[in-house]
Amino acid sequence: MASTSETITEQPTTEVVRPKKQVRTRIEYRRFNVFHRWMHFLVFCSFTVLVFTGMPLKYKDTAWAQWFMDLFGGVTAAGVYHRIAAIVTVFYWTAEMLVMVIMVLKARGKLKSRIPLFFNGKDLQDVIGMFAWFFGRGPKPQFDRYTYWEKFDYLSLVAGTVIIGMTGFMMWFPLEFTKVLPGYWLNVALVIHSNEALLAMGVIFIFVHFFSAHLKPESFPLDKVIFTGSLPVDHYKAERPLEYARRVREGTLDEVLIERRITWKTYAADVVWWTITLIAGVSALMMTAFIIWSVFD
Amino acid sequence: MTRLRLMPLLLVALCAAAFGFAGTAAATPATATNALNAPTNDECFKCHGSADVKGETIDVKGVQKTIYVDRAIYEQSRHGKLACTSCHLGFTSGPHDAEQTQNWLATAKIGACRECHADVFEMYRGSFHGNLVFGESSGEAPVCADCHEAHNIMPPESQEFRAQIDTLCANCHADALETYLDSYHGKAFYLGEIQTAVCTDCHGGHRILAPSDPNSSVNEANLIQTCGECHPGANDNFVQFMVHVNPKSPSSSFLVWTFYMAYVLLIAVVFTFGFVHSGLYIYRGFKDGLYKRNHH
Numbered sequence: 101m102a103s104t105s106e107t108i109t110e111q112p113t114t115e116v117v118r119p120k121k122q123v124r125t126r127i128e129y130r131r132f133n134v135f136h137r138w139m140h141f142l143v144f145c146s147f148t149v150l151v152f153t154g155m156p157l158k159y160k161d162t163a164w165a166q167w168f169m170d171l172f173g174g175v176t177a178a179g180v181y182h183r184i185a186a187i188v189t190v191f192y193w194t195a196e197m198l199v200m201v202i203m204v205l206k207a208r209g210k211l212k213s214r215i216p217l218f219f220n221g222k223d224l225q226d227v228i229g230m231f232a233w234f235f236g237r238g239p240k241p242q243f244d245r246y247t248y249w250e251k252f253d254y255l256s257l258v259a260g261t262v263i264i265g266m267t268g269f270m271m272w273f274p275l276e277f278t279k280v281l282p283g284y285w286l287n288v289a290l291v292i293h294s295n296e297a298l299l300a301m302g303v304i305f306i307f308v309h310f311f312s313a314h315l316k317p318e319s320f321p322l323d324k325v326i327f328t329g330s331l332p333v334d335h336y337k338a339e340r341p342l343e344y345a346r347r348v349r350e351g352t353l354d355e356v357l358i359e360r361r362i363t364w365k366t367y368a369a370d371v372v373w374w375t376i377t378l379i380a381g382v383s384a385l386m387m388t389a390f391i392i393w394s395v396f397d
Numbered sequence: 398m399t400r401l402r403l404m405p406l407l408l409v410a411l412c413a414a415a416f417g418f419a420g421t422a423a424a425t426p427a428t429a430t431n432a433l434n435a436p437t438n439d440e441c442f443k444c445h446g447s448a449d450v451k452g453e454t455i456d457v458k459g460v461q462k463t464i465y466v467d468r469a470i471y472e473q474s475r476h477g478k479l480a481c482t483s484c485h486l487g488f489t490s491g492p493h494d495a496e497q498t499q500n501w502l503a504t505a506k507i508g509a510c511r512e513c514h515a516d517v518f519e520m521y522r523g524s525f526h527g528n529l530v531f532g533e534s535s536g537e538a539p540v541c542a543d544c545h546e547a548h549n550i551m552p553p554e555s556q557e558f559r560a561q562i563d564t565l566c567a568n569c570h571a572d573a574l575e576t577y578l579d580s581y582h583g584k585a586f587y588l589g590e591i592q593t594a595v596c597t598d599c600h601g602g603h604r605i606l607a608p609s610d611p612n613s614s615v616n617e618a619n620l621i622q623t624c625g626e627c628h629p630g631a632n633d634n635f636v637q638f639m640v641h642v643n644p645k646s647p648s649s650s651f652l653v654w655t656f657y658m659a660y661v662l663l664i665a666v667v668f669t670f671g672f673v674h675s676g677l678y679i680y681r682g683f684k685d686g687l688y689k690r691n692h693h
């Protein structure tokens with residue numbers, strides 16, 4: 101640990117001002133590449149459409165359900181949007197899996213250390229450590245590239261998509277499906293699809309976005325990194341000290357350091373990120389509130 | 398939105414009704430014989446069509462109903478040209494005597510219909526509901542005019558008629574209605590997609606029979622044909638789909654209930670953990686002053 105913090109202090113200052121060109125630049129740490137960010141964009145769009153066209157069916161008794169269905173132009177039209185978004189889902193899921201397979205093949209044997217999204221022994225220690233910290237019984241655990249809750253979110257989404265996709269396609273093609281299995285599995289499919297959707301919505305809306313991206317102290321009020329791809333080095337160092345130390349140790353830090361030009365565009369983009377977040381946030385909050393309301397109504 | 402979509406269909410329905418009158422003329426002779434000295438509709442409307450009687454109510458099986466009959470609605474209905482007395486047999490114009498007002502209801506609601514719609518009546522008579530009405534059992538079952546609004550007979554394929562079919566069965570089959578509304582057909586219907594399957598698409602309007610009856614449209618042996626009307630290619634497997642299943646009850650379907658309960662449990666565990674974890678994280682964040690230190 102001690103040697104790690106020494107290495108950290110040896111790093112150059114992260115903000116460099118170049119008087120000549122009058123362009124301010126900043127050394128940033130690139131957390132998400134273009135592929136990650138496009139992935140997130142596709143998940144974001146398709147998931148929102150799926151939730152908004154699906155939930156009114158699940159909560160058909162509510163006034164908002166009818167309102168949304170009228171907005172989409174009827175149940176059949178909403179079903180068409182639901183299916184288009186489902187195809188997008190299949191597409192991004194396949195792309196992600198291909199990339200993962202390539203990664204696994206490349207890593208050959210050194211799976212645990214190379215694939216940062218898989219659970220490992222440290223995650224269990226971290227869970228215990230975090231609860232100890234919550235109750236003031238120890239320091240906050242230090243994290244590598246992904247925390248255990250981020251791994252959980254990712255892996256549950258990957259697995260959840262398989263479950264929800266399979267049951268969705270069963271209901272989409274009931275005649276084809278029943279060439280294989282008896283029709284009562286379609287009743288099961290609806291129960292699974294419907295509840296898995298609620299589970300996924302809860303995990304994504306509440307725990308990933310409200311919590312991970314906005315509410316937790318490291319991110320408050322908005323963690324833009326999934327949009328911008330990079331964040332100031334010292335901030336990253338504080339948030340993921342182990343990954344930083346690992347990269348320093350392995351000499352791979354340069355691979356992820358970029359020089360970001362800070363121009364008016366940077367600020368304009370910030371406005372865009374805030375706007376997207378605000379709109380998505382308000383709609384997500386609305387849907388969550390609607391559902392909580394109808395469950396307790 | 399729905400209203401806009403209905404407009405063209407309404408027009409079609411009206412045209413169909415207009416053409417139907419030709420048919421009415423053919424059917425009237427039966428009534429025409431006793432209609433020679435019977436009062437005309439004009440006479441009945443003199444009192445029953447006047448806005449003055451809107452407030453006047455009579456007791457029909459415990460329900461207060463107005464004796465006002467809207468002439469415009471009546472005349473655009475499928476029965477628009479029918480004499481009032483074809484259903485209200487023996488009624489004369491002027492204050493009605495006790496003989497007229499005593500036993501008119503059963504005649505008007507089913508007895509009269511039988512004269513002109515013999516084929517439908519026979520079908521109905523053989524049905525589960527018909528059995529209840531004509532058999533020993535004193536069960537309360539719907540007769541013709543419970544499903545077809547007395548003075549506003551709509552063509553059964555009209556959108557208006559379809560849109561209210563679930564309410565016809567609702568009072569007496571609350572459980573079946575609820576499970577139907579929990580299935581995809583029911584959800585879609587409830588939210589305005591009335592082309593999807595409604596009760597009478599599967600059960601029929603007049604030949605409703607218990608599922609165990611081999612003649613029933615919902616008997617195992619006939620389901621391929623019943624579902625096949627809208628799902629061409631339905632096979633033995635397909636029709637094992639359960640239209641009326643309550644996931645919350647193990648006796649309805651143990652399989653579906655098991656999955657339902659498993660998910661309820663899973664959702665409860667995940668959401669509880671999530672809330673506790675986030676809540677504590679935020680609490681500790683405040684306590685340690687982490688919110689002040691951040692650079693975003």
Ligand code: HEM
Pocket residue numbers: 147150151153154155156157158159178179180182183186187189190261264265266267268269271272290293294296297298300301581584
């Ligand atoms: C990935 C592929 C998916 C496919 C093929 C799919 C397909 C379907 C189909 C066919 C239905 C039946 C209703 C209709 O025809 O519109 C349905 C309902 C529904 N879907 Fe999906 N879906 C998928 C993903 C999702 C996701 C990711 C969510 C939300 C997180 C979701 C939420 C819902 C909900 C809430 C319902 C209504 C369930 C109910 O009636 O209780 N779906 N889906």
